[in-house]
Amino acid sequence: MGRPMLPRGFLGTRADLLMDVVFISTLATPFILGWGIRFAAGKDFRRHRAVQTTLLCVLLVAVVLFEVDVRLSGGSGSLMKGSSYAGTGWLRGVTLAHVLANVVTFLAWLVLVVKAWRRFGRELPGPYAPTHRRLGRFVFGGTVFGAVSAVVMYVLGFVL
Ligand code: HEM
Numbered sequence: 001m002g003r004p005m006l007p008r009g010f011l012g013t014r015a016d017l018l019m020d021v022v023f024i025s026t027l028a029t030p031f032i033l034g035w036g037i038r039f040a041a042g043k044d045f046r047r048h049r050a051v052q053t054t055l056l057c058v059l060l061v062a063v064v065l066f067e068v069d070v071r072l073s074g075g076s077g078s079l080m081k082g083s084s085y086a087g088t089g090w091l092r093g094v095t096l097a098h099v100l101a102n103v104v105t106f107l108a109w110l111v112l113v114v115k116a117w118r119r120f121g122r123e124l125p126g127p128y129a130p131t132h133r134r135l136g137r138f139v140f141g142g143t144v145f146g147a148v149s150a151v152v153m154y155v156l157g158f159v160l
Contacts, residue, residue: 015158016069018065029146091153097149098149105145
């Protein structure tokens with residue numbers, strides 16, 4: 001436990017390779033979601049569905065791999081122990097906010113995609129659209145928060 005399980009990442013910080021891949025994916029997620037939402041706005045609903053569903057599946061795999069990596073490395077505290085912020089309330093607070101927000105966003109995302117698939121072609125587009133839009137914007141907002149909090153965490157945990 002506590003030993004690095006993977007090679008160093010490509011960003012030149014203390015983070016390992018998977019951490020860097022997940023970090024960059026986290027930053028890219030709101031942009032990819034926004035790109036997918038534009039297909040819905042342009043009435044290309046099948047492409048919208050394909051982009052949003054594919055992204056969810058890719059993230060599902062990434063999150064599981066990431067969680068395994070963090071656990072095998074001895075937990076987030078042990079991964080970030082090289083930081084000068086290790087053990088501080090700052091790093092703990094940001095980590096907690098980041099994890100909680102991401103769990104909520106991810107669950108909402110799952111519900112959003114499952115419900116949208118069930119209603120597609122019947123009530124969506126149609127009477128379900130306003131609810132779908134609201135939930136979609138909530139998930140989008142969650143991924144923006146996830147990305148911003150990831151930058152703070154990454155800098156505190158692996159750079160400083
Ligand atoms: C993370 C997943 C998703 C997000 C964030 C999301 C978000 C959105 C947003 C914000 C809109 C409104 C776009 C606009 O009019 O400007 C929209 C529309 C729509 N979405 Fe999604 N969506 C997601 C997944 C899906 C899935 C999986 C399906 C189909 C199975 C779907 C089907 C639709 C349809 C048909 C519309 C058009 C509704 C209408 O204006 O009548 N969406 N989506």
